[in-house]
Amino acid sequence: MTSVIDENSNLVPVTVIQAGPCVVSQVKNQEKDGYEALQVGFEEEKKVNKPMAGHLKKSGKNLKTLQEYRVTGSELKEGDVIDVSIFEKGEKVKIAGHIKAKGFQGGIKRWGFKSHPAGHGHPQERRVGSIGSGYPQHVFKGKKMPGRKGPDRKTISGLQIVDIDVKNNLLLVKGSVPGVKGRLVEIRG
Numbered sequence: 001m002t003s004v005i006d007e008n009s010n011l012v013p014v015t016v017i018q019a020g021p022c023v024v025s026q027v028k029n030q031e032k033d034g035y036e037a038l039q040v041g042f043e044e045e046k047k048v049n050k051p052m053a054g055h056l057k058k059s060g061k062n063l064k065t066l067q068e069y070r071v072t073g074s075e076l077k078e079g080d081v082i083d084v085s086i087f088e089k090g091e092k093v094k095i096a097g098h099i100k101a102k103g104f105q106g107g108i109k110r111w112g113f114k115s116h117p118a119g120h121g122h123p124q125e126r127r128v129g130s131i132g133s134g135y136p137q138h139v140f141k142g143k144k145m146p147g148r149k150g151p152d153r154k155t156i157s158g159l160q161i162v163d164i165d166v167k168n169n170l171l172l173v174k175g176s177v178p179g180v181k182g183r184l185v186e187i188r189g
Helices: 050-055 107-111
Strands: 002-005 011-018 022-028 037-044 063-070 092-098 103-105 147-149 153-165 170-174 186-188
Touching (some): 011 153, 022 063, 107 147
Antiparallel strands (some): 022 037, 037 063, 092 153, 092 186
């Protein structure tokens, strides 16, 4: 994240995202595959294994990451490049990604439980309290308990594009996006 100054001399916090170029690696259609979709690849790789090389032959590039998106009536074909020029300044977008994993966490951090009293030597300060009653003599499924936190998928909608750098394929989006630096995110218009 960084910040930029807009035309009204306001300091705007932005996240810089390298968005592409993405290459269409496969076009799926109703007749052959039973549904319409585009398979899009990102980041070129020097070497890929032979099955992947055969799959990516039509696109003409060795791609590291592949993702499929359902679309209808698309004019794109294998090998076409999608870059940041499809977005407009001021447009609202949805950005989805995986949030940072936190490992094993207690109920207070994982679920926002209230802690026990801290003073006078209370034996339980940050532990979960009662987890069930005397009847039916078991803990119900889905009970909020300590456990692994993250990496869950999170979508933030309504993020505004502040600026676009077409030369370097960079998007400047107002606010923060899910995930850590270097992690892949999905941007939808």
